[in-house]
Amino acid sequence: MSVNNYRKCAKCGKTRAEDMTVTYHRFPNPGKDNNTKAHAWAKYCWPNNDWSSRESLYSLHKTNKVLCGRHFHSSQFYDSTRKKLSKFAVPELTDLLNDETNVFNQNAAASNVAGLQKSRVPFSRIENSPVSPILVKPTNILSPLKRPTDPIQPSKSTDKEQNAPEEMLPSKSTSTKNVQSQVLPYHDESHLTKSASKKCKSILSAINVSKGLIDTYLHLLKKMTGNQTDEENICILSFDEISIRKHLDYDSKSDEIQGFKDHGNHGRSNEIATKALVFMLAGIRKKWKQPIAFYFSHTLTADRMTVILKEILTECINSNVNVVATVCDLSTVNLKVLKTVGVTTSEPFFLHCEKEIVAILDPPHLLKCTRNLLMKHNVECTTDVQCNDKTVKGTAKWSHIEAFHLLDKSNANFVFAPALTDHHLHPNVKQQMRVKLAAQVFSHSVTAGILAKIASNELPTEAHATATFVQNFDKLFDAWKLHRTVDRSPPEQPYPGVSILKPLTGVDPNLFTNLETFFTLDYPTYELLFCVENERDPAVMLVNSLKHKHPHVDAKLFTGGMRVGVNPKINNMQPAYLAAKYPLVLISDAGIRMRDDSLLDMVQHMREDVAIVHQMPFTCDAEGFAAVYEKVFFGTAQARMYMCADLLGINCHVGMSSMVRRCALEESGGLRAFGDYLAEDYFLAKDITSRQWKMRVCSLPALQNTGTRSVGALQARLRRWARLRIAMVPTTALLEPLSECMPLGAGAAWAAGQLFGAEPLPFFLVHVLAWFLSDWLMLRAVQNGSPPFTKVQFLLGWVWSECCAPFVLAAALLSPEISWRTRSYRLDWGGRAHELNPKLKF
Ligand SMILES: CCCCCCCC/C=C\CCCCCCCC(=O)N[C@@H](CO)[C@H](O)/C=C/CCCCCCCCCCCCC
Ligand SMILES: O=c1ccn([C@@H]2O[C@H](COP(=O)(O)OP(=O)(O)O[C@H]3OC[C@@H](O)[C@H](O)[C@H]3O)[C@@H](O)[C@H]2O)c(=O)[nH]1
Secondary structure, three states, rough: OOHHHEEEEOOOOOOOOOOOOEEEOOOOOOOOOOHHHHHHHHHHHHHOOOOOOOHHHHHHHHHHEEEEHHHHHHHEEEEOOOOOOOOOOOOOOOOOOHHHHHOOHHHHHOOOOOOOOOOOOOOHHHHHHOOOHHHHOOOOOOOOOOOOOOOOOOOOHHHHHOOOOOHHOOOOHHHHHHHHHHHHOOOHHOOOOHHHHHHHHHHHOOOOOOOOEEEHHHHHHHHHHHEEEEEOOEEEEEEEEEEEEOOOEEOOOOEEEOOOOEEEHHOEEEEEEEEEEEEEEEEEOOOEEEEEEEHHHHHHOOHHHHHHHHHHHHHEEEOOOOOEEEEEOOOHHHHHHHHHHHOOOOEEEEEEEEEEEOOOOOOOOHHHHHHHHHOOEEHHHHHEEOOEEEEEEEEHHHHEEEEEHHHHHHHOOOOOOOOOOOHHHOOOHHHHOOOOHHHHHOOOHHHHHHHHHHHOOOOOOOOOHHHHHHHHHHHHHHHOOOOOOOOOOOOOOOOOOOOEEEOOOOOOOHHHHHHHHOOOOOOOEEEEEEEEEEOOHHHHHHHHHHHHHOOOOEEEEEOOOOOOOOOHEEEEEEHHHHOOOOOOEEEEEOOOOOOHHHHHHHHHHOOOOOOEOOOOOOEEEOHHHHHHEEEEEEEEHHHHHHHHHHOOOOOOOOEEEEEEEEEHHHHHOHHHHOOOOOOHHHOOOOHHHHOOEEEEEOOOOEEEOOOOOHHHHHHHHHHHHHHHHHOOOHHHHHHHHHHHHHHHHHHHHHHHHHHHHHHHHHHHHHHHHHHHHHHHHHHHHOOOOOOOOOHHHHHHHHHHHHHHHHHHHHHHHHOOEEEEEEEEHHHHHHHHEEEEEOOOOO
């Protein structure tokens, strides 16, 4: 007989002599980081002993004490052979008879060893129990509840304790470690260094949360709502379930094993949790968020979830929180819950305590589901399409999008949807979860592209239904995504009509979709005046197809222009300007995209004494470093100058999206009066404001969306602008660097050293850090939320933008000529321009 045969399980005394298949697992060495695990093992075997000292735990390891494999759930082993325990394995009081994967299942009954314990019951109580713990056959603690007929009353622990079996008694402990031990296993700790893992644990242990409804937070909530107005207390309740990795952990504070299915005061069971359900409140009128309940489960029934939802809603009412809507995704359980509480498609709300609560399905999730459904099934639409000379009901098909993508990517000259890749068309499981990929399929560019391919007979006419389907979902998503700040209440006086001038030259990738946003503006009276200087310009075709697509919109096309000076933009717009019929004229460059409320926003800023309302230049979201650079530049350096100039009353009028009162412009001599300047915007504003008219920046920024981004092209544009500014106001070359981080910081550090004996380098670094942080806040304010890139990308874009700025200015100073599109110019001091090698046209 080998030495091993004399080994004996420290808990049940099992030896190899009794059962040859038994495996032994040595007590862990508490070492530096293993104390919790060693403590859990020791407490499991000898719950009444004091295991607080490391030495006592170490002695168990040193004396080769072992536990047999039956005290470990199968999930605690590396694999199904049950030979090697995982790193964090702790013995558990689980129902070995019920564990189907347990190799001891068959002989467990016979050998009378397996059984279940109420996992929340402290070990000490188990040990003292008159019945041997491992002989107790479990009852299903979390058996599904009957469908509730009455709203559940707020949980009163005393009532529940009287009726519930002992297993369902709520935990007395609200240990901070409860969540800690649940949350940590979700991360792959093997990727963390030991100190990182420890740090996470110590941070999380500072948060006082438990499972179920969190009393502490409810208490805080009550306090907060007491100090807020009724409006500010209006909120939504969102709930979502995430997957967590199976993991058990011993919490010495509460003397509990954590990681089991746990529904707070609805009880706990022996099943190991694989999902965490979180409920969170979020204010609607005021920005506040508060998670209020966590539940850990394996499978959560709709009945149980309904009970939980109602319980939380009742608690919210008691805390004076006005929940007006719930938000959840489209999981089967969620849909069942909504059905149970009475939500239908025709009446998407339910009553709780006589209060109407709207049920909202999570829009990004809806978008992904719609994409997935379209990938599997064709969708019959209400759109009629022409097919073989017959009008038939349209059918949206994924195959149309696939065909469009193939055609689009094979076109070497022009791509409608450059962002669309094969991942969008054939997403794998992980990619199916990315909202962005679905949103890029249901986009304006794809709609426009499919329509263009139908027009050129590359796609069948029946694909029209797919284009309409894609467009509708794009609009739906936009309606959810964008911020609505514009006052849409009826005005005291009818809004004045607006003539929108769109100077076009050439076609950039986003032109169709940019132009289309002008056809769908939410404004009562406006006309669109498209100006193209060359009638053979492909932009003409795009305008005509948009006019055809939106016949109800008052849109005209002017070709040929009229030479009134050297500025080609003015020349191009002149015929349309003369034909404009409304009192307000909006000059909007080709690359601008409008939100449907942008025009209303501009008009609302056009007060009686105001003659110019302009939008601060900004950019749409796009991918790539050039797009990051562009957004960072316009959202920080440019926005900073623009805002300060506006505040100080310095003329900073940029003409890419600017509304002008026509009578004020006429007083200046009309558009033609500025035809000799390339910076017509600056001189136009200078002249108009000199006659006591005011100029305002409106709330929404100008969204540039040209799609032809490269770092070089952006810098060439910035150089051209800088050259214009230097020619108009030469002192700008000296003063502007003082508004930039690096030159100002260097100068200030030197001055601080000279004047106060400060160390220049630390001074400079602190200055840069403070500037950087303020710029991050500035960018977030202009973007109205988080920018579409990471902080590291922001850092790179910001450093690049700030370091390049002095060089861009220097290059502008040194090069007397400037190029704009296909033409070159030389500027006089003062701003007048002369075209070099003028072309015949204009
Ligand atoms: C801590 C930061 C302090 C910053 C103070 C910044 C004050 C900047 C004042 C005006 C600059 C505004 C420029 C914005 C427009 C830039 C884009 C552009 O160049 N666009 C042209 C083409 O569309 C357009 O024609 C230009 C219009 C405005 C020209 C303004 C020229 C006046 C320059 C005065 C410089 C004073 C700098 C003072 C720095 C402390
Ligand atoms: O030859 C041209 C060049 C430009 N344009 C139009 O002018 C608008 C602006 O052109 P770009 O986008 O090339 O240039 P920018 O964005 O740099 O313009 C900016 O700088 C110069 C100012 O005069 C403009 O008012 C301002 O918008 C576009 O709508 C473009 O179509 C012409 O109609 N003809």
